[in-house]
Amino acid sequence: MKQVGLYFGTFNPIHIGHLVIANHMVEFSDLDEVWFVVTPKSPFKVKKTLLDNNHRFQMVYEAVKDFPKLIPSKIEFDLPQPNYTINTLIHLEEKYPEGYRFSLIMGEDNLQSFHKWKNYELILERHQLYVYPRITKSETPDNLREHPNIHWIDAPIMEISSTFIRKQHKAGKNIRAMLPDTVWKYMDEMNFYK
Numbered sequence: 001m002k003q004v005g006l007y008f009g010t011f012n013p014i015h016i017g018h019l020v021i022a023n024h025m026v027e028f029s030d031l032d033e034v035w036f037v038v039t040p041k042s043p044f045k046v047k048k049t050l051l052d053n054n055h056r057f058q059m060v061y062e063a064v065k066d067f068p069k070l071i072p073s074k075i076e077f078d079l080p081q082p083n084y085t086i087n088t089l090i091h092l093e094e095k096y097p098e099g100y101r102f103s104l105i106m107g108e109d110n111l112q113s114f115h116k117w118k119n120y121e122l123i124l125e126r127h128q129l130y131v132y133p134r135i136t137k138s139e140t141p142d143n144l145r146e147h148p149n150i151h152w153i154d155a156p157i158m159e160i161s162s163t164f165i166r167k168q169h170k171a172g173k174n175i176r177a178m179l180p181d182t183v184w185k186y187m188d189e190m191n192f193y194k
C-alpha cells in the first residue's frame with residue numbers, strides 16, 4: 001500500500017517553504033510520496049494575479065524534478081471549480097481503487113479553519129491529516145490536537161508566502177533565494193509577475 005500525502009495549493013509560485021515541508025513529510029513521516037496538487041481555483045481565494053494552471057504546474061514540475069518522492073499533479077484541472085477537496089478525494093479514490101492510501105498535508109493555520117471546508121467531518125473520518133506547525137494567533141482546540149486521525153509532524157517553520165514573492169519581485173527586489181533555482185529561471189525567462 002503506497003501512502004500518498006496530498007499537498008494542495010495554488011502554488012503561484014511554488015517556493016522553498018512548500019518544498020521544505022513536502023520533503024520533510026516524505027523523509028520524517030510514514031508517507032512514501034507527496035503529490036503537489038495544483039489547484040485551479042481554491043474555494044476561499046480571490047483570483048487576482050493568478051497565473052495560468054499550466055504555468056503554475058510547470059513551476060511545480062521544475063521544483064521537484066530532482067526529488068523522486070515528490071510528484072506534481074494536475075488531477076484537479078478537469079474537475080469542477082472552485083475545487084473542493086472532498087470532490088478531489090472521491091475522484092482519486094475512484095481513479096486509484098487499490099494500492100494507494102490518500103492523506104492530507106496541511107499547516108496548523110489551515111487546520112484551524114478546516115471546519116469551514118466542504119464536508120470536513122467526512123474528510124477527517126476517512127483520511128489521515130499530517131499537520132505541520134505554523135505561526136498562528138489562536139490555539140488549536142484540544143479535540144483537534146488529540147484527534148486520532150491527525151498526525152503532528154515537527155517540520156521547520158518558514159514564513160514565506162507566494163504573495164510576498166510576487167509583490168517584491170514586481171517591486172524589483174531580489175527574491176531569488178526564496179525559490180528553487182529552476183523555478184526562478186523559468187519565472188524570469190517567462191517574465192512572470194512583472
Ligand SMILES: Nc1ncnc2c1ncn2[C@@H]1O[C@H](COP(=O)(O)OP(=O)(O)OP(=O)(O)O)[C@@H](O)[C@H]1O
Nearest residue numbers: 008009010011012017107110158159160161162163
Ligand atoms: N511558508 C510556508 N510554510 C508552510 N506552509 C505554507 C507556506 N506558505 C504557504 N503554505 C501552505 O501551503 C499550501 C499551499 O500554498 P498556497 O500556494 O496555496 O499558498 P501561499 O504560498 O500562502 O500563497 P499566496 O500567498 O498566493 O496565498 C497552503 O496550505 C498554505 O497554507
Ligand SMILES: O=C(O)c1ccc[n+]([C@@H]2O[C@H](COP(=O)([O-])O)[C@@H](O)[C@H]2O)c1
Nearest residue numbers: 008009010039042043084085086117118
Ligand atoms: O474543500 C474546501 O472546502 C477547501 C477550502 C479551502 C481550501 N481548500 C484547499 O486547501 C488548499 C490551500 O488553501 P489556501 O486557501 O490556504 O491556499 C487549496 O488549494 C484547496 O485545495 C479546500
